[in-house]
Amino acid sequence: MQTPLLQVKDLKTYFHIEEGTVLAVDGVSFDIYAGENLALVGESGSGKSVTAMSILGLVDPPGKIIDGSILYNDQDLTKLNDRRLENIRGKEISMIFQEPMTSLNPVYTIGRQIAESITAHESYPRDKIRQMTIEFLKLVEIPQAEQKLTQYPHEFSGGMRQRVMIAMAIALQPKILIADEPTTALDVTIQAQIMKLVSDLQKQMNMSVLLITHNLGIVAQTSDRVAVMYAGQIVEMARTQELFSNPMHPYTRGIAEIIAHS
Amino acid sequence: MRKNTFKRFIRRKMAVVSAFILLFFVLIAILGPIIFRKDPYAIDLRNTRQPISKEHWLGTDDLGRDTFTRLVYGTRITLAVSFAGVFIGTVVGVLLGVCAGYYGGLIDTVLSRLIDIILAFPSLLLAIAVVAILGRGLENTIIAIAVSSTPSVARMVRSVTLSIRNQEYIMSCEISGVPHRRIIATHVIPNTMSQIIVNTTLNLGTGILSASSLSFLGLGVQPPHPEWGAMLSTARDTLRFYPLASLAPGIAVTLVVLSFSLVGDGLRDALDPKLKNR
Amino acid sequence: MIPVLLIVSILVFFMTRLIPGDPVYTILGMDADPQEAEAMRERLGLNDPLPLQYLNYMKNLARGDLGSSIKSQRPVMSEIKSRYPITLKLSILATIFSTTVGMLMGIVSAVNRSKFSDNLLMVISLVSVSAPIFFVGFLLMLLFSLKLGWLPSVGASSSLHYILPSIALGSSAVGMIARTTRSSMLDVLSQDYIRTSRSRGIKRHTIIYSHALKNALIPVITLIGLRFGSLLAGATLTETVFSINGLGRLLVQGVLDRDYPVVQGCVLILAATFITINTIVDVLYGVIDPRVKYE
Numbered sequence: 157m158q159t160p161l162l163q164v165k166d167l168k169t170y171f172h173i174e175e176g177t178v179l180a181v182d183g184v185s186f187d188i189y190a191g192e193n194l195a196l197v198g199e200s201g202s203g204k205s206v207t208a209m210s211i212l213g214l215v216d217p218p219g220k221i222i223d224g225s226i227l228y229n230d231q232d233l234t235k236l237n238d239r240r241l242e243n244i245r246g247k248e249i250s251m252i253f254q255e256p257m258t259s260l261n262p263v264y265t266i267g268r269q270i271a272e273s274i275t276a277h278e279s280y281p282r283d284k285i286r287q288m289t290i291e292f293l294k295l296v297e298i299p300q301a302e303q304k305l306t307q308y309p310h311e312f313s314g315g316m317r318q319r320v321m322i323a324m325a326i327a328l329q330p331k332i333l334i335a336d337e338p339t340t341a342l343d344v345t346i347q348a349q350i351m352k353l354v355s356d357l358q359k360q361m362n363m364s365v366l367l368i369t370h371n372l373g374i375v376a377q378t379s380d381r382v383a384v385m386y387a388g389q390i391v392e393m394a395r396t397q398e399l400f401s402n403p404m405h406p407y408t409r410g411i412a413e414i415i416a417h418s
Numbered sequence: 419m420r421k422n423t424f425k426r427f428i429r430r431k432m433a434v435v436s437a438f439i440l441l442f443f444v445l446i447a448i449l450g451p452i453i454f455r456k457d458p459y460a461i462d463l464r465n466t467r468q469p470i471s472k473e474h475w476l477g478t479d480d481l482g483r484d485t486f487t488r489l490v491y492g493t494r495i496t497l498a499v500s501f502a503g504v505f506i507g508t509v510v511g512v513l514l515g516v517c518a519g520y521y522g523g524l525i526d527t528v529l530s531r532l533i534d535i536i537l538a539f540p541s542l543l544l545a546i547a548v549v550a551i552l553g554r555g556l557e558n559t560i561i562a563i564a565v566s567s568t569p570s571v572a573r574m575v576r577s578v579t580l581s582i583r584n585q586e587y588i589m590s591c592e593i594s595g596v597p598h599r600r601i602i603a604t605h606v607i608p609n610t611m612s613q614i615i616v617n618t619t620l621n622l623g624t625g626i627l628s629a630s631s632l633s634f635l636g637l638g639v640q641p642p643h644p645e646w647g648a649m650l651s652t653a654r655d656t657l658r659f660y661p662l663a664s665l666a667p668g669i670a671v672t673l674v675v676l677s678f679s680l681v682g683d684g685l686r687d688a689l690d691p692k693l694k695n696r
Numbered sequence: 697m698i699p700v701l702l703i704v705s706i707l708v709f710f711m712t713r714l715i716p717g718d719p720v721y722t723i724l725g726m727d728a729d730p731q732e733a734e735a736m737r738e739r740l741g742l743n744d745p746l747p748l749q750y751l752n753y754m755k756n757l758a759r760g761d762l763g764s765s766i767k768s769q770r771p772v773m774s775e776i777k778s779r780y781p782i783t784l785k786l787s788i789l790a791t792i793f794s795t796t797v798g799m800l801m802g803i804v805s806a807v808n809r810s811k812f813s814d815n816l817l818m819v820i821s822l823v824s825v826s827a828p829i830f831f832v833g834f835l836l837m838l839l840f841s842l843k844l845g846w847l848p849s850v851g852a853s854s855s856l857h858y859i860l861p862s863i864a865l866g867s868s869a870v871g872m873i874a875r876t877t878r879s880s881m882l883d884v885l886s887q888d889y890i891r892t893s894r895s896r897g898i899k900r901h902t903i904i905y906s907h908a909l910k911n912a913l914i915p916v917i918t919l920i921g922l923r924f925g926s927l928l929a930g931a932t933l934t935e936t937v938f939s940i941n942g943l944g945r946l947l948v949q950g951v952l953d954r955d956y957p958v959v960q961g962c963v964l965i966l967a968a969t970f971i972t973i974n975t976i977v978d979v980l981y982g983v984i985d986p987r988v989k990y991e
Contacts, residue, residue, distance in 0.1 A: 310987055538925075631828060634936070635948050650834070654937070
């Protein structure tokens, strides 16, 4: 049995707001192995996004990681300060988000934004970076890559922007890619394309993917294992096929049935 | 956690403290001349430039006049000028704004253009222009402040009026023959009230800044009246001898304007939920 | 820009025609000979119909002739020419000062939201907006000139002389810029693309001072453009405090003397400057935000 790349142990992330304390993530544990696609499913409010953000330390006040550990490379990510985390973000562990329309900086060209993902961690000569940027745009299947370098995000469609996001995320060949609802804001036809792209890249680069979604259809097609979240906790975790053929937890059973019927 | 409530409380606390400060100054303005019976205009050339003493709490100025008494009398003048100017400006602004918003069409276009032009002008320059045309003095200072206050009120009232104008209950009033004036008085104005109050409070602060600036330049309230800005115009000569007394009027202006801003902000916060529910 | 300038010239022209009192008697004195007065009136073109007067006014304007000062008889243009650069320099320095300090305050406030530094800086901003410029001027004079003797306080004869007046002039703008920067930055920092940048592992200060700031600039620049007019006006106060021979002081003296060609000329030049600056600001938008150009 290989050792897991990432180990989340009993993670607790709470939000202290005026009305009280929200137990967004309340004791979550799971492992991610090299090269696998693990899906974290649940409805809105189940805590899956917060879990993902917690891994990279992107949870802002009033949220805070209260307890638990996230082990990567013999380090506990919850104990690292921002500076050390900055070395990991984008390089070892990357993330893509749900809203491609607003997730790119409107005042910089996409060429510059992709280049910045690289220069944040490595110093290469300028033409090398330019070459790499073009390569990545081609990798995510954006046509006429060279011309697109000097264009701005608002000149791209939603699907294209998501591809750019992916290009930025994989630029340094991270070990783990966290995809937080990557296709939810996109057209159904584009959704399939994007998921296929992620799959292909995953195989090419032997990258692990943590897929956050509420769309079980996608999960069924691309994920190796599934963890089901409900009210801040994982209620069931199994290999995809098993989960769908033999759901244990009543909640899982409920959603599996919906899938079966559709 | 309790941070939001705390902040709101602090804000309200600051607003409350500021309100008390303002109340204090208003009381001084009204009662000061009665309590402190020295004559602020009395020249005493044997006692010029005296330091702080029991006899003269802030010393005397370069003509031997008691600085403290002048400061007290100055409260009345400074506040009164600003209040009068802003009051006139607000009334005119409301009238203009309601007309523009309610009647629309050509009247609106003309008035809006006018308001925009005046608003684009820096307020001090506007005040100087008014004084340039009408002449110096207390009355014209009041007019200058009124002219500066009018546009912001007018614009705000206009937009509120516009938004209310086309609502059903107004139209049904019109159809049933209620005269326009009645509609405006009973429906339009109450809806603009809270914003007018906030706007006016803030204008009172800027009005004092304008008035004191004009008087400092010699274009506003004329000597020997102890308006705070006017008192500061002689500060350069007396600065090296007794800084505190020279600058006391400036401290007073800053304090009062600051208080008006805080109270205005507090009022805006307090009245906001009501606005939202509309 | 041109139509606005035209409107302003009309307004200024009519503004001075509104001044009550006969300028001729101001020049010649109250007990002047009526025939002489009439002759002068002819010469100054005061008997011509108003539109004709305006036309002549515009013709002269095009030639750069702003008339002559009633008090000193010298051409207004030359009086303005010698003083305008001083006031402009003062205003620009004040802008630089208030923008740098104000934006820094705003950024620090936004990044440290709700902490002590945020509250402190916002209180300072509020005080800076409430304190009259001339009061701040005297305070600076007291501290740096009289007590410490570091900086001169009178006139504008050297670069050092510009320091205190510029700071005083910019003092109230600092508070406004700080507050606007703060709210604009808070807005931007909560945007999705900032989260994306963070997830890339980009350094925090790069995110704040590069990614976020560029997006937050637009409202701040708008404010700076608008405030420039107030700075020009405020120059009247600063120049009076520090005895600087600038345009502001000329204007005030003109109003005190009821010297309306001078007043007219000053207001016109100040307005033209203000309008030009705002046009430049409009162009700047396109440079900063590519979406603007797109539209």
